[in-house]
Amino acid sequence: MNFYEILGVTPDSDLSEIKSAYRKLVRLYHPDVNPQGGKKFKEISKAYDTLSDPAKKNQYDTLNGFFKSAKSDINDNIDNNSSSNAETPIRENCNNSTDKSFREKYFSGLFESVLSSKSASKSSEKLIPKDGTDINVDVTVSFKDSRLGCNRVVNVVCSKLCPRCKGRKFINGTKCPVCSGTGEYLRHKRIKVKIPKGIKNATKLRIKGEGTEGSFGGKNGDLFVKVFVKSDDRIQYDGLDILYSIPISPFEAVLGADVSVNTLDGIIKLKIPPKTSSGQKFRLNGLGLNKNGKSGDIIVTVSIEIPNILSDDEIKLYEKLKNISAYNVRENLFNE
Numbered sequence: 001m002n003f004y005e006i007l008g009v010t011p012d013s014d015l016s017e018i019k020s021a022y023r024k025l026v027r028l029y030h031p032d033v034n035p036q037g038g039k040k041f042k043e044i045s046k047a048y049d050t051l052s053d054p055a056k057k058n059q060y061d062t063l064n065g066f067f068k069s070a071k072s073d074i075n076d077n078i079d080n081n082s083s084s085n086a087e088t089p090i091r092e093n094c095n096n097s098t099d100k101s102f103r104e105k106y107f108s109g110l111f112e113s114v115l116s117s118k119s120a121s122k123s124s125e126k127l128i129p130k131d132g133t134d135i136n137v138d139v140t141v142s143f144k145d146s147r148l149g150c151n152r153v154v155n156v157v158c159s160k161l162c163p164r165c166k167g168r169k170f171i172n173g174t175k176c177p178v179c180s181g182t183g184e185y186l187r188h189k190r191i192k193v194k195i196p197k198g199i200k201n202a203t204k205l206r207i208k209g210e211g212t213e214g215s216f217g218g219k220n221g222d223l224f225v226k227v228f229v230k231s232d233d234r235i236q237y238d239g240l241d242i243l244y245s246i247p248i249s250p251f252e253a254v255l256g257a258d259v260s261v262n263t264l265d266g267i268i269k270l271k272i273p274p275k276t277s278s279g280q281k282f283r284l285n286g287l288g289l290n291k292n293g294k295s296g297d298i299i300v301t302v303s304i305e306i307p308n309i310l311s312d313d314e315i316k317l318y319e320k321l322k323n324i325s326a327y328n329v330r331e332n333l334f335n336e
């Protein structure tokens, strides 16, 4: 039994009500009038000693989670969300907390009178401000998105100070029913993050105030988003130039071909002329990266790739080609 229950008063009772309740009980349990009342009388005296002293009472209330006017706490702040991002509370209890049956289940009896009181909570203001923690998440974007900028939605799970017990875990001596005595409740947040144009690999973006919520006037933590730019073996960069390595087949090298090249402005066709050798370079002017009004180029280097799997017919055709070819590719190799 807590001190309020022992004296039959509530945390809202003023000093005169506490005194009057105490006097009534003394008349019933004082050892002079009730020889069996010794243990009970001790409890009553201890409770009165604390509750009649404002400093001791305040300390007792803070430690045990007693505070006035629980009603406004139940209804407020649960879905009050200053952020424009949608949040979904994980604990279903929070949604039910305005439900009458829920309240009756948890706040019945002696403290029903506390619920109907409108006076504001005083003790929460005396608690020490605690800043929220930062949250770190990673996102990966394609090279194109990194060049052009994009928006990403990140899902974070962050804890919020329990709106019912304000982090004190206990209410009137019992475990808080909203947070089950953890003092916080978890919620999913979907936060839209703007990835700025031209972001470099492994850049950390800071989204202020979107971390874990601070308590008792403390600052919110921040959300840090580390952005990774997907790498591609076929793409390299040289200043503002984008260097592509593009494979072509032997017959494309001989006969010429149109190959698709992915640029920041979309896919374009690059004309490979007949009789192109491996390692030959093609420059697409002005299609590279842009910075401060300057544009780089795309430089495509082609390489002839031989398929791993060749059909018998293809092999026969290569043999035929070998037999009819008069050109010796290594003719001048050792002549110097």
Ligand SMILES: [Zn+2]
Residues within 6 Å of the ligand: 162, 163, 164, 165, 166, 167, 168, 169, 176, 177, 178, 179, 180, 181, 182, 183, 184
């Ligand atoms: Zn709670």
